[in-house]
Amino acid sequence: MSDSNVRVRFAPSPTGPLHMGGVRTALYNYLFAKQLGGKFILRLEDTDQTRFVAGAEDYIVEALKWCGISPDEGVSVGGPHEPYRQSERKPMYRKYAEELIEKDLAYYAFDTSEELEAVRERAKEAGNANFQYNYITRNSMKNSLTLPAEEVQKRLESGEPYTIRIKLPRNEEVKFEDMIRGWVSVNTANMDDKILLKADGMPTYHLANIVDDHTMEISHVIRGEEWLPSAPLHIIMYQYFGWEAPQFAHLPLLLRPDGNGKLSKRDGDRLGFPVFPLRWENKETGDTASGYREQGFFPEAFINMLAFLGWSPGDNREMFVLDELVKEFSIPKVSKSGAKFDFEKAKWYNQQYLRKLSNEELATLLQPILEEKGVAVPAHDTFIRIIDLVKERAVFVEDIYEEGHFLFHEPRGYDEKSVSKKWKGEESAAIVRDLAARFEEEEFTAEALENNFKAYLAEKGLGFGQAGPVLRIAVVGTMTGPSAFEMMELLGKDETLRRMNKTIEDLA
């Protein structure tokens, strides 16, 4: 189990909360590694100091923890390849970039951001949609390939800022076999000399990523499809360094339910559902975004739902907890096309998991929710009976209260629609008055109450529709809910009659 050479990593950039697409990427990596007895590593790609967001790292760690995805190595757990934050690995990258320069596979570039921008602007005006720093254009730029050696030396020694760019061949086909997509091929003529080392001395994603994946002995790179266009560059870099490249798998994107385009962090709650696993609060800006956990989702349901967005076991089964996913997951079965996220299906999953829980378990989960709402927690037996009566209409644990609040305490007033539709003034009040009188001397069981009620209907020649809804309104204030007689038994004689009498006064 542990002698596997499989090592995968999830390497988010801590620029904010992790969104659900990121969680899915982490999940697939985790499933792949666990199935093969490999290691799952959590690495932080924080080389862009301008985009640092406080709290993002903790958020990522906590989100994965909530999902049950635990790293074998990485930030927060440590491991043999520490540190796992790229910012802390900064000193080691430069030498790799310089190694490439020595091999004439990279070069120093002195063009400033402003100059580059100007060049791009000019190219655009000339009708050239996108300028590429490549085999051709690098000859007219300021770099160690065009400048005299002495001048390059002088600039370097004077401390002038510079970047290091990779030197790509002019016209070479780069191929690699993606585990999901098969052979992908791109010509270097369509690529550009990407910056490997930035002027601030930090590596770009490309350099840091390749160096870290290699030094951390990553065997498989499973990441989002947005990386597919730069995969050929990475392949070339492995070749330049003389390293064996890992296997690649580019995952399909998670799409927004409305229209097109990938689901992004900015979608936030705009579409009526969370895009983040946990609630997020940016302490600096005060921005907040809701999370699945806080919405009442079970991590099992969230994970199950997420796993099926882009993957299926190949048959009709669709309920899988993490351990089962580990057994069944398969990269080749991951679909190639993006998946539109459907919140309704997410809720359905939650409902399925809720229904697996016992009344006792639900009570344990519901109790803190009631306390938070300031609702008195009923005596244990009563609590369990309420849960038993209401749980089948709940998607979230909280729904047990929402759907049956009138069993925990007095109804929150009367449901307008029910009253306007079914309550006929004095006529209805008379029925409730009659029933209250009959129930007074009744043993308070659902069965006895129902028999008594039926006897009353027969006596008066009333149809159920004339008295049933009225009774229900009198007891719980609305027309929906579990069996009226079951609820009355649960409420007990005193409370039931009290409510009935109160309703007569309120609505008569």
Added chain:
RNA sequence: GGCCCGUUCGUCUAGCGGUCCAGGACAUCGCCCUUUCACGGCGAAGAUCACGGGUUCGAAUCCCGUACGGGUCACCA
């Protein structure tokens, strides 16, 4: 715009040359259960497998083209 990737019911998907005039799930609708609502059960509707060419005795499945969609083109990841 260049390059790359993709395209089966509204949505997620099964399907990897014949068993598919395409199966499941969510959503929708109907019936039953319940003299309420929900749950549950049963059922319906819903995909000319993007389109057009090939290959083959035979294609949703293989090949080519077209269209459409997406991704990507930063000293961001």
